Amino acid sequence: MNDLVIVGAGGFARETAAAASHVWNVLGFLDDDEALHGTTRSGRPILGGTELAGEMDAAVVVCVGNPRNFTARRSIVERLDLPDDRYATVVHPLASVGAGSEVGPGTVLLAGTVLTADVTIGAHVAVMPQAVLTHDNHVSGYCTVASGVRLGGGVVLDEGSYVGAGALVREGVKVGAGSLVGMGSVVLHDVPPNEVWAGNPAHLIRPLLRS
Numbered sequence: 001m002n003d004l005v006i007v008g009a010g011g012f013a014r015e016t017a018a019a020a021s022h023v024w025n026v027l028g029f030l031d032d033d034e035a036l037h038g039t040t041r042s043g044r045p046i047l048g049g050t051e052l053a054g055e056m057d058a059a060v061v062v063c064v065g066n067p068r069n070f071t072a073r074r075s076i077v078e079r080l081d082l083p084d085d086r087y088a089t090v091v092h093p094l095a096s097v098g099a100g101s102e103v104g105p106g107t108v109l110l111a112g113t114v115l116t117a118d119v120t121i122g123a124h125v126a127v128m129p130q131a132v133l134t135h136d137n138h139v140s141g142y143c144t145v146a147s148g149v150r151l152g153g154g155v156v157l158d159e160g161s162y163v164g165a166g167a168l169v170r171e172g173v174k175v176g177a178g179s180l181v182g183m184g185s186v187v188l189h190d191v192p193p194n195e196v197w198a199g200n201p202a203h204l205i206r207p208l209l210r211s
Contacts, residue, residue, distance in 0.1 A: 002024055002058075003056075003057070004058055007060060007063060007080075008063040013029055013063035019090055024059070059088040070162040071160060087124075088105070092109060092112075106123050110129045117135045128144075131148065133155075138155075142160040144162045154171050157174075159177045173190055180208065182202070185199055187201075194208045196208055
């Protein structure tokens with residue numbers, strides 16, 4: 001088994017450790033909260049700060065981010081500046097990856113994820129449990145697909161977008177870069193970049209202002 005270190009120590013990081021343990025030797029977590037250093041999460045040590053990722057002889061996966069800060073994963077990857085071949089792709093053994101599908105480096109597919117056929121997923125994407133991505137979906141880098149999401153055929157998620165738990169996205173729809181779709185939403189039309197949409201049918205809630 002090859003060694004793996006996980007950047008982050010929150011819920012997603014711990015879920016990834018459990019998924020990865022079937023294939024990888026998970027050494028522990030890296031987190032910039034110094035108060036956590038030397039403690040354990042889910043039975044694995046927090047080894048130190050994120051800067052150690054570049055120094056360790058282990059594969060890396062970055063597992064941070066939530067709806068309130070879903071750009072954090074990209075920020076850390078850019079700061080680490082590691083080559084693609086340093087990043088692991090973690091696929092839970094209960095995930096299903098259909099014919100013709102591709103999954104990029106640093107991406108995590110948790111339990112019950114289904115990629116039906118010819119699904120393309122970029123780098124550093126988080127796909128949470130029981131999400132279903134159907135034929136010809138294209139998910140760009142740094143996206144988050146939360147638990148129970150259903151994407152119709154040909155859906156495009158542009159870079160860094162976030163689709164909340166239980167959302168349904170109609171076939172052929174595009175969610176623009178950096179946008180957030182609220183949990184339980186029904187998305188029938190394209191979502192422009194950098195906006196928050198929610199509801200049934202989903203509609204504009206507010207623009208997302210980036211600092």
